[in-house]
Amino acid sequence: MEEADERRRWTLLTSHGHVLVEIARNPQARVRDISAIIGITERATQAIIADLERAGYVERLRIGRRTRYVLHTGNPFRHSAQDGLEVGPFLELLTGVASLTGTPLADDPLAIPLASDPMACDPMASDPLAIPQASLASPEPPEALTDV
Numbered sequence: 001m002e003e004a005d006e007r008r009r010w011t012l013l014t015s016h017g018h019v020l021v022e023i024a025r026n027p028q029a030r031v032r033d034i035s036a037i038i039g040i041t042e043r044a045t046q047a048i049i050a051d052l053e054r055a056g057y058v059e060r061l062r063i064g065r066r067t068r069y070v071l072h073t074g075n076p077f078r079h080s081a082q083d084g085l086e087v088g089p090f091l092e093l094l095t096g097v098a099s100l101t102g103t104p105l106a107d108d109p110l111a112i113p114l115a116s117d118p119m120a121c122d123p124m125a126s127d128p129l130a131i132p133q134a135s136l137a138s139p140e141p142p143e144a145l146t147d148v
Helices: 002-007 015-025 031-038 042-054 087-095
Strands: 058-063 066-071
Touching (some): 015 066, 042 058
């Protein structure tokens, strides 16, 4: 009887919600890893990721043989009870990652920033926390290069 009760257990999040949270925690996670964490089959995980991609929540980027996921955290929830609310703050709450600033929250030094703007995420960068080169450039050219 206890085994039957265990199979009927429920959680506050759907499988789609769990997959989205796991992708937010690790944008380079493999389908195998996501399915093991959530407790669903790899096939179900692949179908959910395809659903999330079609709905515009996730974008898959192929980097060699690996896949990196970019989250579109500005998208709204799909249910009318959360009308007007974006998924970003929900993901921040469950992952401990600040998506708007792109920096990890102080209490989670291993968190990976989410891309609220898909163009802000460089999937080819070896260090997802690195400062973009454009922000390191000085606004004025050095004096030696200016015409006098």
